[in-house]
Amino acid sequence: MAETNTGRSFVRSFFTTPTAVEGDDTAKMLRKAAQLDGIEAPDVWVPDNEDATAPSMRDEGVQNIIDVVSEYGADFPGQIHPRVVWHRDDPAARHQGFEHMMQLADPDAGAIEHIDGFVIPEVGDLDDWKKADEFLTIVENEYGLEEGSIAMSPIIESGRAEIATSHLGHEKGKDSNNLERLFLLVDGQVDYTKDMNAMTPTGAQPDWKELRHNTSRAASANDLISIDGPFDNIRDVEGYRQRMLDNYAMGMLGIWSLTPGQVVEANTNPLPSEVGSYFVDVDGESVELERTGDGIFEYDGEDVSLDVVDDGLYQLTLGRDEFDLGEDELHEKLLDETEYVMSMDDYVDSMEEFEAAKEAGKGAISLKRTATLVLGGTEVSVTRDRMWDEATYQAAKTPISLFQEVYEARPDQRADLEELYGADLVERAMQIG
């Protein structure tokens, strides 16, 4: 697993906070966020001196970041990456961004020792990325910091920046820049939608699946970490979870969070669940069975039934479809129509088993997992069987590698993880791989 220059291979949550809000204490929200801890604290916290903060408040915002980060930064469990102003089409915005970074990085101000990098919005092509990189090099030089030590995370929110991600490999590593400082590639779909001139009848955001794929791909190709953009409908927790599931299947394991509630979701969803779950397909919808015991999953609604018609003859009903099946056919059918979502325990078991087999000189083994399904009162045993070789093992390792890094990098979340999985399983999970 390649590490970025900030020492992380995974970032689950990217949480933005306005740097200055109207009122007596303009740093109120910042101070509150700085004290988040445990599962509510993000992997990357972004004091947001751009869109979340009114333009007239942004100079004050910089001072607030300095005040709050120098006071609370040492104890903050995640990384801190303020977002400054920037725009590919606006030299004044870029100049202001430069000045703000210079102020924030001043060692005398006391914040820079807790700041890991900066988030740069609205970048254009790579020449534009290099301008931000150059400003950071000048900042580093001014204060005697090591070149490239301040991370930089551009927001991909223009067609130009999306295309730039495909060309990054040609520029990173050149003597004339310090693009090795790159850390996150963050999608910004609201501005991207504007830049692309896209529109939908309801004003809902387009899917932008290609953008997410291309961002994830560029992260993979350049040892960076990809982060999906904000999910505006804060109350729609199910929608946020579904979005993350879709992202995980693209290799985009991190997502923007707008509230501590979203941070909790973003922190927990990529980790394997504590128990496995079984789903059955009913008329195209995936219905979860109830786990009523260890390896026992039950359905007792009206849409699924299983009856023994005769010795070794079954009648299976799945929604509008009815099947008369022999024993083997029934097993085959259930394999096709059900899905099993693995638990942390399953991951660890399978990996341990494969590692033992490899030790014993085997290249591939068959891994079996048996469950008892109870459908409309009738019990049936289903055995899923999968060939594991080195490549399967490597691909299955991703959630475990993520777990291991979280456990190492976030001591504040260890108690939560041990409560969730049990200390034994946590210990086994930390030893594999």
Add this chain to the structure above:
Amino acid sequence: MAETNTGRSFVRSFFTTPTAVEGDDTAKMLRKAAQLDGIEAPDVWVPDNEDATAPSMRDEGVQNIIDVVSEYGADFPGQIHPRVVWHRDDPAARHQGFEHMMQLADPDAGAIEHIDGFVIPEVGDLDDWKKADEFLTIVENEYGLEEGSIAMSPIIESGRAEIATSHLGHEKGKDSNNLERLFLLVDGQVDYTKDMNAMTPTGAQPDWKELRHNTSRAASANDLISIDGPFDNIRDVEGYRQRMLDNYAMGMLGIWSLTPGQVVEANTNPLPSEVGSYFVDVDGESVELERTGDGIFEYDGEDVSLDVVDDGLYQLTLGRDEFDLGEDELHEKLLDETEYVMSMDDYVDSMEEFEAAKEAGKGAISLKRTATLVLGGTEVSVTRDRMWDEATYQAAKTPISLFQEVYEARPDQRADLEELYGADLVERAMQIG
């Protein structure tokens, strides 16, 4: 909004016409198309001297273009961009394309003053695009026209050209070419399908969503305008509309039209509708409610019903699903299961409200929109609520910017627009932004 070198930021319709057809008057179709006006006249008209015209008729086609455009061009309300022959793999075709452009651009022939540019089909990689660009530079020099003044619109109909769109940013602007003349990027899916060796069981055209995304993205990144390819099934108006809806969500606001009927659809569909509409999700299908008054939407089929069971208790039926809900739950449920499509009035209202708030120093406001739904006779009020900040405002502006440009650039459509929206609303829409 960046403008192309032809002064347009949006093109809705791209209408091709054969330049010469068998018969007594081979210019018949051309002459008819040249006299289109108002909503039937395209934003870009393409006398098509390539695929639409038989190879043996193409020299005559050039003469027909000259005759018809010099006669009718001054009054044609859209831009005129003839398509000439070209092929990345065929020097003879390129030579012929060069000769035809030279003839068409001759000031003595009288057409060039009404011709805005040329459409170049079957391009390959960027070196091939540059060959067409160079021929146009020679043509411009020959006749004392300004370098780069003749626009060029390549058809993306090969894998090579699709890849080229990702590299355009590196070449445009170099001293050795005049690629600033680029105007439209037009997809050509029939030839693309051939070039990709793709096939479907029914002979239907593949979806090619990635091609459309990549074309739209390159247009956004290079200040160009993207246009989808032809929709062959001319009678399938619903299909054409659905295709456009899909395209708008990718930022591809223009489409090829094969008939004046398709031109009308392409011209009107990207503009906001005159009244809003409500949709409810029934078993996965989106069903439109009937608008029975200002802000009142009614359903009285069999699939949706709403009954007051008790004080503050409701039973809602949506297709096969039934829900017992309290008042707040009902509101929440209806928010989830319905969609509202904004009218022109809604866009203008919201933008005016946000502009006023910004003026007053606010960065973000909550915009509410309340409607009365009548479901199976029972009335219920639904309030949709959305946070607007600068980014939301910018993204929502696209259809209004399009409207404004249409109003300015197409005086022949003003009467239609005023009849559709009312003069008041048109005036307000022209003043925002």
Add this chain to the structure above:
Amino acid sequence: MAETNTGRSFVRSFFTTPTAVEGDDTAKMLRKAAQLDGIEAPDVWVPDNEDATAPSMRDEGVQNIIDVVSEYGADFPGQIHPRVVWHRDDPAARHQGFEHMMQLADPDAGAIEHIDGFVIPEVGDLDDWKKADEFLTIVENEYGLEEGSIAMSPIIESGRAEIATSHLGHEKGKDSNNLERLFLLVDGQVDYTKDMNAMTPTGAQPDWKELRHNTSRAASANDLISIDGPFDNIRDVEGYRQRMLDNYAMGMLGIWSLTPGQVVEANTNPLPSEVGSYFVDVDGESVELERTGDGIFEYDGEDVSLDVVDDGLYQLTLGRDEFDLGEDELHEKLLDETEYVMSMDDYVDSMEEFEAAKEAGKGAISLKRTATLVLGGTEVSVTRDRMWDEATYQAAKTPISLFQEVYEARPDQRADLEELYGADLVERAMQIG
């Protein structure tokens, strides 16, 4: 149709075999595969000295390839492309790959005259591809073989390699490499999933549609051939077929095969079927009608019915929907709700008809195809009508070009093809285009 340097424009099946397995005769599987013939023999056979073979057996694997290929290679009906070890991040693996290629290519060993090229896994960016290319140039020089004569087929199984496919056009053809030796671009989704850090709840492989599009596009742009990765669930024949259908619509006509059974599927599915078939859409599902005669398709289940209500008035039931229609409306409705999958005969007929029309000076013709549908006992005639021009003709030609190449390149499959289609039809199909 551009030909690769191996003389093929299409490859349907890419079949891998372990080079050495535990047991008395470690070359057992290799020897068995080498004797495959006819429809069971792949277009490209890959003795797999990488993932399919245990690391400790790979030196022996090389010797087995030499033994088996020198004995059986002359009679093997497909091409032979062994896979050697390689990794972008591992110089030792690359060195071993080089040594193995040097051994395999030694003319004294007797295998190289039957080996067409090598498959290189785990490549990174183009500089990495060039390292493998350079090793092959050295091998060719060492043994007096023509530069570029040994083909090279990289496996695209990293984000880096996927991006590289978009830049290939800039490097291929340079004096300093021999990348003209490139032949296949093969997707490898298991390792790609790992490289992208992607994960799914059930461990199923993500869809990776963008990867397949981009691979197919790069093949099209660089006169190469694209091949989809392995389909692990060997028993799921329907799933394998559906995967191929999806691939064909992206221009990816070849697929990895893990068993001779999969080879048969991969060899036969891209060819037109011997008879046409009709499908009707019932509640969103596509249901096949039974072909009960030449051009006669019958449905007699419960979901579709057609009744003559009155003279020229029909009642059509499609699943949950019922329609009262006049004669023309019925025809229109059936056109919309049914699909016809063309047979080999249909392709040949249509192309012959278009060729004759073109000969007679016509650029576009209307091609009609009439079938009799029998729905719930009631007969109705449906005529599908499609405009064909040069572009339609070219796009429709792909399956026929594929057929022609198979017939030429695979004499061992001719008898099978003649039995399937009849000698007459085969002869006509070989003469068009």
